[in-house]
Amino acid sequence: MVSDHVEGLFSAAYDGELTGDARVAFDRHLAECSACAAAFAQLTTAVDALRELGPARMPRPVRLPEGAPIPQRRLVHLPARPSWGRGLVAGLTAAGMVAVAGGIAAVVIVTRPNSGVVSRSSASYAEGGGALPAGAANVPGVESPATCAGGVCPQAVTAPESTPTPVPELAPACPSSLDTSAAAAAQPPAGFSNRITHDDGGTTVVIATQAASFTPGGTVYIYARVIDDATGAVYVPCTDLAGPETGPSGGSQAASGVHTPATPVAGVSVSGVPVLEVVVPRTAASGQIFDVVIEGPSGVGEVQPQQVSLSIEVT
Amino acid sequence: MDDEALLDRCRRGDRDAFTPLVHRYQDELYTMALRLTGNPADAADVVQETFTRAFRSLPKLRGATVRAWLFRVAVNCAHDVHRQRTRRPTDPLEDEEGRVLDLPDPGLGPEATALQRERADAVRQALLTLPHDFRVAVVLRDVNQLSYEEMAEALSVPLGTVKSRISRARTLLAVALRGSAAVFPTAEEAW
Numbered sequence: 001m002v003s004d005h006v007e008g009l010f011s012a013a014y015d016g017e018l019t020g021d022a023r024v025a026f027d028r029h030l031a032e033c034s035a036c037a038a039a040f041a042q043l044t045t046a047v048d049a050l051r052e053l054g055p056a057r058m059p060r061p062v063r064l065p066e067g068a069p070i071p072q073r074r075l076v077h078l079p080a081r082p083s084w085g086r087g088l089v090a091g092l093t094a095a096g097m098v099a100v101a102g103g104i105a106a107v108v109i110v111t112r113p114n115s116g117v118v119s120r121s122s123a124s125y126a127e128g129g130g131a132l133p134a135g136a137a138n139v140p141g142v143e144s145p146a147t148c149a150g151g152v153c154p155q156a157v158t159a160p161e162s163t164p165t166p167v168p169e170l171a172p173a174c175p176s177s178l179d180t181s182a183a184a185a186a187q188p189p190a191g192f193s194n195r196i197t198h199d200d201g202g203t204t205v206v207i208a209t210q211a212a213s214f215t216p217g218g219t220v221y222i223y224a225r226v227i228d229d230a231t232g233a234v235y236v237p238c239t240d241l242a243g244p245e246t247g248p249s250g251g252s253q254a255a256s257g258v259h260t261p262a263t264p265v266a267g268v269s270v271s272g273v274p275v276l277e278v279v280v281p282r283t284a285a286s287g288q289i290f291d292v293v294i295e296g297p298s299g300v301g302e303v304q305p306q307q308v309s310l311s312i313e314v315t
Numbered sequence: 316m317d318d319e320a321l322l323d324r325c326r327r328g329d330r331d332a333f334t335p336l337v338h339r340y341q342d343e344l345y346t347m348a349l350r351l352t353g354n355p356a357d358a359a360d361v362v363q364e365t366f367t368r369a370f371r372s373l374p375k376l377r378g379a380t381v382r383a384w385l386f387r388v389a390v391n392c393a394h395d396v397h398r399q400r401t402r403r404p405t406d407p408l409e410d411e412e413g414r415v416l417d418l419p420d421p422g423l424g425p426e427a428t429a430l431q432r433e434r435a436d437a438v439r440q441a442l443l444t445l446p447h448d449f450r451v452a453v454v455l456r457d458v459n460q461l462s463y464e465e466m467a468e469a470l471s472v473p474l475g476t477v478k479s480r481i482s483r484a485r486t487l488l489a490v491a492l493r494g495s496a497a498v499f500p501t502a503e504e505a506w
Contacts, residue, residue, distance in 0.1 A: 008482060011486075012482070049498050051458070059359055062366045065371070067330070309372065
């Protein structure tokens with residue numbers, strides 16, 4: 001009989017991670033316990049066999065998209081929003097913005113010149129929770145219905161590029177805090193397979209969508225979380241759909257144009273916390289790339305927000 | 316030129332700087348994808364998609380190494396492929412164009428070569444029985460030989476989670492191979 005404790009040491013022993021007294025004790029036990037010795041030998045043989053498979057060669061050339069790699073972008077035109085630093089964490093907590101099921105966040109849809117991006121009107125969301133959007137049931141882990149937190153769904157506004165409309169600090173649009181663990185927030189539900197996690201050392205951003213490609217007019221459900229690594233506080237961040245990408249110079253222009261905040265809480269939640277959504281423009285063409293963009297977080301005192309994005313493709 | 320220098324050039328829109336990154340990592344990523352999917356065509360698709368995504372997103376990368384980040388993207392792509400396709404695994408020794416990928420040791424005789432191939436087949440099949448997260452863990456560690464730290468970065472999980480997944484995955488792999496006479500020639504006596 002192999003004890004769980006000893007079996008739990010096998011892998012570390014194989015990797016040479018057991019050293020000093022721990023290794024001596026491990027070896028002594030194996031010398032006295034034939035079952036553990038046999039089990040360790042079998043694990044070693046199995047892992048050795050796996051390592052023997054060796055490398056393979058990519059059988060065909062990789063084709064890169066046309067143009068140049070997209071340079072890093074700055075969202076210089078976005079409306080002013082609360083900073084993402086720890087001060088905000090404290091501020092939100094102090095303000096009693098307790099996380100609730102169906103908490104409020106906002107999807108901001110960026111309309112660029114010539115991009116033809118449209119947004120879904122917040123009017124389509126019934127206060128107090130409406131019908132489950134078509135397709136939501138196809139996203140594993142997504143529940144319905146939920147309500148807009150506080151019974152108020154943020155209204156869509158249009159802010160011309162030259163005169164961005166400031167979002168009041170601590171406004172119920174975004175970000176909104178969630179009463180969930182950092183560990184849980186860092187793992188998107190199973191249905192959100194297209195995902196990216198970015199940790200800048202102080203804050204972790206998780207963005208996930210249910211697929212990497214969508215048809216024009218398709219609804220993109222977005223699992224977006226910002227986690228303060230130091231405090232474990234979790235937020236639903238302000239999220240944009242930017243695009244389409246237009247080539248080498250398109251990236252730098254992705255954030256320009258009109259910004260239309262829309263209601264993300266469409267009666268859909270994951271374990272009781274909100275999912276954002278946005279509709280791919282019906283005018284989008286196959287092959288176009290859009291980015292789900294999280295503005296922030298930035299460290300306290302940083303001027304330029306850091307940007308994290310997840311690409312989706314129109315099919 | 317190291318990865319960071321190439322990344323800097325990519326950020327300035329230099330397309331040519333991306334190609335060395337492709338050449339540097341394509342085989343590593345393909346090997347990983349092949350072990351995860353068990354299908355050469357799917358694995359090649361994973362690599363293609365990984366670099367397509369990287370081409371669009373890599374210049375924005377912050378706070379992670381290029382290698383770990385590419386593995387992260389590739390793991391996600393492999394997961395997508397695994398979910399989306401139910402392709403019957405083809406002979407892993409040949410790609411869709413019929414070229415041999417995993418060459419047998421030329422120093423072995425026919426019998427030893429057959430045994431080696433049987434052993435490799437058993438391992439590949441056993442790998443595919445592992446739950447996705449565990450398969451990823453053991454492939455990154457024992458096929459691609461990533462360090463614990465690189466894996467934590469690539470998988471965005473704590474170091475402790477990396478170690479526990481590797482441990483569990485190796486145990487599951489050993490269990491899955493128990494009945495394989497090619498891997499355990501004395502399996503019947505041992506078990």
